[in-house]
Amino acid sequence: MNYAAKWSATDVNKVTILRHLKTYGHLLKWKDYKETCLEVGCGEGVMTKEILLPYIEDHIAKLVAVDILDGMIQFAKERNAHEKIDYQIVDILNDQFITTMQSQFDHVFSLFVSHLIPDTRSFLTSFYKILKSGGQIFVITLVNSFFSQVFSELCKEKQLLNSKLESPFADYTANPAQHITELLEDIGFTVDLCEHEKRFVTTENFEGFVTALAEMYQNLEVIPSELLTVFYEEFLQKCREKCINLGEQEKYDIPTEVLLFIATKPS
Numbered sequence: 001m002n003y004a005a006k007w008s009a010t011d012v013n014k015v016t017i018l019r020h021l022k023t024y025g026h027l028l029k030w031k032d033y034k035e036t037c038l039e040v041g042c043g044e045g046v047m048t049k050e051i052l053l054p055y056i057e058d059h060i061a062k063l064v065a066v067d068i069l070d071g072m073i074q075f076a077k078e079r080n081a082h083e084k085i086d087y088q089i090v091d092i093l094n095d096q097f098i099t100t101m102q103s104q105f106d107h108v109f110s111l112f113v114s115h116l117i118p119d120t121r122s123f124l125t126s127f128y129k130i131l132k133s134g135g136q137i138f139v140i141t142l143v144n145s146f147f148s149q150v151f152s153e154l155c156k157e158k159q160l161l162n163s164k165l166e167s168p169f170a171d172y173t174a175n176p177a178q179h180i181t182e183l184l185e186d187i188g189f190t191v192d193l194c195e196h197e198k199r200f201v202t203t204e205n206f207e208g209f210v211t212a213l214a215e216m217y218q219n220l221e222v223i224p225s226e227l228l229t230v231f232y233e234e235f236l237q238k239c240r241e242k243c244i245n246l247g248e249q250e251k252y253d254i255p256t257e258v259l260l261f262i263a264t265k266p267s
């Protein structure tokens with residue numbers, strides 16, 4: 001549960017999501033009825049309730065918000081409940097969920113989740129299957145994040161790599177926009193927008209941000225518990241070295257590479 005409380009206090013992701021919704025939200029094509037939408041990887045629900053919902057509320061009857069971690073969903077239900085949001089524990093790659101929810105949703109949103117899932121094709125194919133014809137996805141994902149670089153470096157250094165940790169993050173290749181565009185088209189989507197953005201984002205809460213990222217990361221479960229405290233400390237230190245301290249202790253500029261894509265399942 002600790003990671004949920006920590007994640008609720010982070011600012012980097014929320015600022016970026018709001019900016020992208022404001023910039024590209026006009027590309028969302030709404031139906032003339034109140035829609036049923038899905039958010040995949042909703043986390044602790046702050047972003048869902050305070051940023052995503054206000055943006056889409058007029059167009060929807062219900063937002064199903066799912067996350068694989070029960071600690072996130074428990075926190076979301078307790079602190080970020082809303083009559084239009086239905087929080088559920090779901091692994092989006094789960095076949096049973098995909099089969100049950102086939103062609104159920106008008107829009108699928110997923111914000112800062114895709115990079116955590118090595119099998120991007122399966123992730124996006126699940127979206128395709130659960131969308132109605134004419135439905136759209138709106139996805140924001142990190143590319144080449146300092147987090148994944150440090151994670152891989154540290155795992156190699158400590159010889160923690162095994163078959164599960166060898167490729168813990170999505171690989172969008174050297175040309176992420178082209179790679180994702182081709183993948184989306186291959187799955188059957190029509191691509192409305194695929195934008196690769198590089199910029200610095202300022203956080204006032206560097207330690208909270210980085211440690212929440214590490215603690216919620218599923219694959220850390222394979223690291224022996226006696227190594228975990230040291231792993232977190234070194235992880236934080238190495239992350240600090242990749243970012244720019246802005247004078248105050250926890251105020252940092254973080255180099256971020258973000259890929260935003262919006263795509264439609266043809267009617």
Ligand SMILES: C[S@@+](CC[C@H](N)C(=O)[O-])C[C@H]1O[C@@H](n2cnc3c(N)ncnc32)[C@H](O)[C@@H]1O
Pocket residue numbers: 013014040041042043044047066067068069072090091092093110111112113116117216
């Ligand atoms: C970096 S957090 C982002 C949370 C939220 N979208 C936000 O921007 O504040 C990524 C979230 O994706 C969830 N997640 C990872 N793999 C998932 C999966 N297979 N199915 C559903 N959720 C998943 C994690 O548990 C975590 O809460």
